[in-house]
Amino acid sequence: MMGFNMFSGMFSIVFILIIGMFIFTIVKGISEWSSNNKQPIIPVESVITSKRTSVTHHHHNTGDNMMHNSTSTSYYVTFEFGNGERLELKVSGRDYGLMAEGDRGVLSFQGTRFISFNRK
Known part of the structure; x- marks a missing residue:
């Protein structure tokens, strides 16, 4: 008891x-x-210095002794500004695929939110 x-x-x-x-x-x-x-949307000249992914594995028990496994991927890109400051932002898989390390262009962001990157 x-x-x-x-x-x-x-x-x-x-x-x-x-x-x-x-x-x-x-x-x-x-x-x-x-x-x-x-926050204001800030456009700034930058260069892409690195890209990375984070994969998360999920395991779900469906209740009938069956396991369901799934994964999700988050995409991150690090931008460096002219003054040497760096900022890592989470981006969509589509945007991630269109960017390459060394690309130069104008990054637009709002706080911690990625808006766009226009390559020059």
Whole structure:
């Protein structure tokens, strides 16, 4: 009986932590989106210094003893400005595929949001 109460208490704590993390993630995303919207769109001459991807693997139990696996890929590009400052931005897979290290052009961004890169 005591083991059941202990399990019930642990389950409640884990459940509250998961819900808290979920709410925190939503609030953080909305905050970043709002902050970006308040920023001006800045066009700046830059050169692409590096590109990278981040692959995340997801494992889902479908409930009938079947596992479903999926992956998602995020794409990042680092831009360097004339003053030596660098900025890494998340870009779409389409934009990532159109860019190459060493490309020069005008980067337009808004806060942490990539808008466009027009190669020269």
